[in-house]
Amino acid sequence: MTSRDKQAIQMLLHAPTVGALLRARKNAANILKDDVTAEVRIVVNGDAVSASLDQPDLSADPMTWVCPNTLRNLARQPEASMHVLPHAAAMALAMLQREGWIYVRA
Secondary structure: OOHHHHOOOEEEEEEOOHHHHHHHHHHHHHHHHHOOOOEEEEEEOOHHHHHHHHOOOOOOHHHEEEOHHHHHHHOOOOOOOOEEOOOOHHHHHHHHHHOOOEEEEO
């Protein structure tokens, strides 16, 4: 095993739709079950933002990062356990991939 193999996995689960949000929440739980050292972020934008706010998930919400543009367009606020991305979702995803995060479209 190389030193890179020992590095914790950093995974972005992109959820722009309601169906993708449901899959991302299940994927996150399964990833963390397989590797407790993994760092997982569920990045929501589009229709998934309203769904994540309307249907909170105590396990997934702390891993959920919400697009600020979609929040503003909906005139909504995130749950206290959620995070707001510093940039639009597309830009944040690109920047995190540049930092080595693995992108998965849920």
